[in-house]
Amino acid sequence: MLALDRDPQAVAAAALRFPGExxxxxxxxxxxxxxxxVRERAGGRPVRGVLLDLGVSSPQLDAAERGFSFTRDGPLDMRMDPTQGEPASAWIARAPVEEMRSVIAELGEERFARRVAEAIDASRRGTPITRTVQLAAIVEGAVRTREPGKHPATRSFQALRLHVNDELGQLKAGLDAAFEVLAIGGRLAVISFHSLEDRIVKQFMRRKSSVDPVYAGLPHVPPQAQPAMRLVGRKHKPSAAEVAANPRARSAVLRIAEKIAAQGGAPA
Ligand SMILES: C[S@@+](CC[C@H](N)C(=O)[O-])C[C@H]1O[C@@H](n2cnc3c(N)ncnc32)[C@H](O)[C@@H]1O
Known part of the structure; x- marks a missing residue:
């Protein structure tokens, strides 16, 4: 079994959890x-299954110094891999207002994205924004309505986290790579935690399990246009009991598909 994580702390924790395995x-x-x-560690042998367990982990959310939490004061970092890329604070310091607006609108699905971006811009002219609670307070002042049970900075923090870690780009590349490394008959299972991720997973699996529409209705469909995957069941959501035991599972969606051909499906 190969387990990948971009977070060095998660890798260290897994090594401690399974010593000598x-x-x-x-x-x-x-x-x-x-x-x-897969090429380096398994000589490129096809794998029997791939599970992508997306998003952030509880250890990341709960450690104030990782900078993911709007309720715990910490440096505004948010990188899952602190050895790569730039912390959220560096992006916040340099991004043009319009870029901030579009990231917050698209990745946070935040109605008040323009107000939030402008508030960040006004504030950073005075003092650099380096702490999580500092940013949370700025966002709170810019978001006009209150969603029940949700901190007003939830959407903007989600947007920043997705952006800083290029999570949707990683997901798309990971899905393509997963399909390639799978054996015929191998299964791809993906657990996502919000609608933007789930949409990408759903569209990928639908596309791979369809006939290329160019050939729709034609008597002969060449093999490379036949489906390359088969959907396995519908989407799965956690039971009420699981959510009660683990509230962070509440938004999880699991989708599964099986590889049935080396190539095919509808093009991207
Ligand atoms: C929901 S947690 C699950 C962790 C682990 N599967 C478990 O059950 O304890 C998601 C993990 O995926 C990692 N992760 C998220 N996006 C990643 C990516 N693009 N590449 C590698 N790891 C990623 C995060 O660092 C985090 O540790």
């Missing part, structure tokens, strides 16, 4: 590097 290799790598990891 010779069947498991834990690799510090992003999902987008899955192809290379």
């Amino acid at each position: 010779v069947r498991l290799e834990v690799v510090h790598a992003p999902f987008a590097r899955l192809r290379e990891v």
